[in-house]
Amino acid sequence: MHSSVVCLLGLWLSLGRGVAAASGSGIPNCKGCRMNVIYPAAAGETRHPIPLNQRIVRVINHYKRLSLEQLQQRAPRRRHDPQPDDFSFIVKIVVQSSVRCSGALLAPRLVISSSSCLSGVPPSQVQILTSGGRTHPAAKLEWPRSCPELILITLRTAAPGKPIGLCSQTLKRGGNASMLMASNDLSYFGRRHSQVVPNRACKVTFLQEETVYITPNMLCLRNSRNPDKCVTEQGDALLVGRKLCGLNVYGSRCRADSLNADLYMDLARLRTLISHVIQKLS
Known part of the structure; x- marks a missing residue:
């Protein structure tokens, strides 16, 4: 994230008292920041003219005022959040040096993808690109009879990355x-x-x-x-x-x-x- 954006967010998250007064005006974010923000004026508040030397880069149409107490209550929850998303299970399927589609790592040597991606392609031409830029040759391609739209790719060697688990229940309409x-x-x-x-x-x-x-x-x-x-x-x-x-x-x-x-x-x-x-x- 750009340093000026961090500076902008830091100012407004830490100074809840300044939000209402600044509504509707272009204001300097903090020392050293070159970005400005406009918040909507609340009912009864006066919109102030924007100085000519200030440039609007973002308009926020909706925001929620948070007191210092509310911010402090949120902080412990953020500290106890699960680890950041690990997308190392995502792979790309390469055919003759060209990326053709995506896939997912279900086990160190098993990738799942759409059969329409590799229709008519022999295993010798298929490689799997994993996070970090490494490629792994395919050993076997399998199209299950009970699900022809699916392809299972067995790798010759284990791929890095954390395999992902499957859902236990099917998604319902509206899910x-x-x-x-x-x-x-x-x-x-x-x-x-x-x-x-x-x-x-x-x-x-x-x-x-x-x-x-x-x-x-x-x-x-x-x-x-x-x-x-x-x-x-x-x-x-x-x-x-x-x-x-x-x-x-x-x-x-x-x-x-x-x-x-x-x-x-x-x-x-x-x-x-x-x-x-x-x-x-x-």
Whole structure:
């Protein structure tokens, strides 16, 4: 985070007394900071003109006033929060030196992804890129008969990273989950909060795709109405808390001002199948 942003946040979090007085005005954040912020004026407050030598870089439409006592009560909770999210289970699947899709590490030598990512590709051409930039050759590709949209990739050697556990219960309509996306070099991650929606949303999204099909092993998740923000791809993870509940099957097909949705494998339904594979590897 930029030092000026930290300075800005530090000032306003520590000085709850100054928020009301500053409403509606552009103010210098603190000594050495070059950024300014405008807070909305509360009812009955006067908006002050912004000096010409100040530049507005952010407008906050809503905020919550916190007293020093409230801030002190929050601090112990933050100290006892679980460890930061560990995304080392996220991998990229490389075919002939080109990143093709994402996957997830379920065991040191087992990666799960969408079968549409590797259709017709032999194991000799597949490598798995893990956090830290290392690649690991695939030893075996397996398409379970009971779930043709799924592919299991066995590695020749154990990969670094912390494997992720699976959800124990399937997501219901209206259930909340997080779409997790990663850059091709696994240096950046993005998360989109989403919700399970009726399958008809996915039918509309993929209406022109003759090769796309929806099975009972799939979930339909809402994506962005802005096509520029629909960046999910095959094999991207769907998380609830710290559990893997789904994997993106086909990627995104978004149109402007449309109820866009993605199809995800319901991994809770496949938990027994995957557990047997992990046991064989062990």
